Amino acid sequence: MDRVRTAPQQATGTRGARTKKGAAGLGLLLALVATVVWSGSFVASRGLADSVPPVQAAFWRWLVAIAAVAPFTAREAWRQRALIREHLGFVTLAALLGVTVYNTLVNQAGLTTAASNMGMIMAASPVVMALFSRLGGERLGARRTAGLLVAALGVLLLVGKGSPGIDLAAGDLWMFGAALSFASYSALVRRKPSGIGGPAFLFATFVLGALMLAPAYAVSVAVQGPFDATPGTVGPLLYVGVFSSALAFFAWNKAIALVGAARAGVVYYLQPVCVAVLSFALLGEATGPLQLLCMALILGGVTLGARR
Numbered sequence: 001m002d003r004v005r006t007a008p009q010q011a012t013g014t015r016g017a018r019t020k021k022g023a024a025g026l027g028l029l030l031a032l033v034a035t036v037v038w039s040g041s042f043v044a045s046r047g048l049a050d051s052v053p054p055v056q057a058a059f060w061r062w063l064v065a066i067a068a069v070a071p072f073t074a075r076e077a078w079r080q081r082a083l084i085r086e087h088l089g090f091v092t093l094a095a096l097l098g099v100t101v102y103n104t105l106v107n108q109a110g111l112t113t114a115a116s117n118m119g120m121i122m123a124a125s126p127v128v129m130a131l132f133s134r135l136g137g138e139r140l141g142a143r144r145t146a147g148l149l150v151a152a153l154g155v156l157l158l159v160g161k162g163s164p165g166i167d168l169a170a171g172d173l174w175m176f177g178a179a180l181s182f183a184s185y186s187a188l189v190r191r192k193p194s195g196i197g198g199p200a201f202l203f204a205t206f207v208l209g210a211l212m213l214a215p216a217y218a219v220s221v222a223v224q225g226p227f228d229a230t231p232g233t234v235g236p237l238l239y240v241g242v243f244s245s246a247l248a249f250f251a252w253n254k255a256i257a258l259v260g261a262a263r264a265g266v267v268y269y270l271q272p273v274c275v276a277v278l279s280f281a282l283l284g285e286a287t288g289p290l291q292l293l294c295m296a297l298i299l300g301g302v303t304l305g306a307r308r
Contacts, residue, residue: 027258031267034252039119039274041244044236045107046115052227054107057237059217062099062210064241066203069250073203080200087193091204094192098185098249099209103240104216105178113171119275121175123155123298126265128183133190133262140262143304151269151301154294186261189253198257202250269298 048057077084084091109118130148134140140148192201227233255264273295 023258027255027264028267030251031255031259031264032270034248034255035268035271036274037243037248037251038122039271039278041240041248042106042110042115042118042122042275043278044240044244045110046118048107048233048236049110051230051233052237053220053224054104054111055213055216055220056224056227057107057240058100058104059210059213060237061103061241061245062206062213064238065245065249066206066210068242068246069199069203069206073199076197077200077203080196083193083195084200084204087196090188090191090193091196091201092208094185094188094201095205095208096212097181097188099205100212102178102181102185103245104213105174105181109171109174109178111171113175116272116275116279117172118175120155120272121172122179122182123151123269123272125179125183125186126262126268127152128180129186129265129268130262132183132187133260138260138262144262144266147266147301147304149301150304151266151298154297154301155269155272157290157294157297183265186252186256186265189256190261192253192257198250198253202253206245266301269301273298 045057052060106118127148130140130144196204252264255267276291276295
């Protein structure tokens with residue numbers, strides 16, 4: 001009788017384990033999609049540096065993103081407007097960190113540093129994500145910690161050009177600020193009020209972030225003048241607005257909900273590898289033995305840290 005009674009329980013447990021494993025796999029896949037798309041945005045931001053002022057690029061990026069997500073998210077955001085008002089402080093802080101500040105700093109960094117450096121420095125943000133998660137009570141585990149350390153060593157060697165040090169350009173400091181802002185946003189998203197749906201949260205943060213950028217945009221237009229709308233400026237803005245903002249942010253937020261900021265952050269270490277591949281394919285930048293070694297460390301750390 002005991003065996004008969006426990007059989008359904010065992011089947012339920014097996015199905016639950018498979019479901020959990022499938023959710024984890026989906027979360028890591030979504031984190032990878034966001035990472036690859038964001039890697040392209042660094043190349044696009046670097047390409048816009050000489051033609052579009054940073055604040056104007058950020059503002060139009062989010063206008064495009066709002067237009068892209070509105071058909072799928074605006075209705076839910078309107079239905080949940082009471083909940084959004086109730087948690088307006090939380091939503092506004094997330095918009096400030098992930099929309100207003102982060103992308104503006106990335107665009108500012110693109111004025112004085114290479115796209116490859118931008119990708120490498122942003123790869124440091126998972127360390128901050130992991131620290132925030134640990135402070136929030138999440139256990140990292142020995143394997144994930146080891147993966148973070150191995151991948152971090154690869155990033156440091158890349159930035160230090162072969163030695164575990166730092167050789168910074170002026171724009172690199174802006175990128176460190178962007179990395180801190182993004183890591184803070186990711187840690188915050190993990191604690192999103194459960195009543196607010198993902199699409200509604202995405203739309204609300206995009207709108208609030210653009211509104212907070214509007215005064216700075218007006219000042220930039222008055223002082224620097226508007227940029228010229230050409231295929232060379234509109235194309236990259238459409239990419240960063242539709243793909244890097246709408247698609248990548250939705251995928252990243254969903255990944256964090258499924259596997260947590262620290263585990264998704266390990267996948268984010270792939271970004272310098274993706275940027276290096278895109279730089280080689282689009283800009284013709286060569287990859288030497290040092291870069292290959294560091295990529296191997298980053299990939300090894302990601303593989304180690306992403307496993308349970």
